Amino acid sequence: MKTISMSGSLRENVGKKDAKKLRKNGLVPANIYGGANQFLISIEEKHLQKVVFTPEVYLIELDINGTKRQTIIQEVQFHPVTDRILHVDFLEVLPGKPITLKIPIKITGNSIGVLKGGKLQKKFRLLKVKGLASDIPDHITLDVSDLDINHSIKVNDLKYEKLTFLDPASAIVVAVIPTRAVKEGTPQA
16 A cells, blocks of 8 residues: 655644634644544645545555654545535554555456447445555456456455455446447347
8 A cells, every 4th residue: 555644733722613723724633543542633734635635545654743653544524515624534553453444446458248349337436445554455456358248246256365345245346238239239039
């Protein structure tokens, strides 16, 4: 998993007024939990946007007043109209403790079914996995070269060592479905 570094500072005051004041100054209130202690911090919004508004998943090394902590973004709250980041929850990554997060899917290859006129349908953009941070890849790669029309790849077809997939095992991740042209071209009995 890719690592990115950010810095932040501890918040002295908490509450609505303090959070509003932070946002007015271009900062986002946040908290770090999952370790021995919980920390209330603030981070510059422009640095967070680079991590939040991307399909990539990052391991974030937060430098809070000289102390570095390995974290991942657990939840982000957005303004309902402007999509500004209002609050971020970071989960501290501890060595030897598994984490749960959603990682993107990358499709490779040319499907046989698509070459015959079918349509590749991607049902999931992200898959929920559980594992150690060191074992989690940047993305799940799916090779669709062998998929014919009416064939699919399900969650239980995915085999990654040291990872547990938390989505339903029978859920279809990607499938090749017939198009109207393919249906009309088949002889009727």
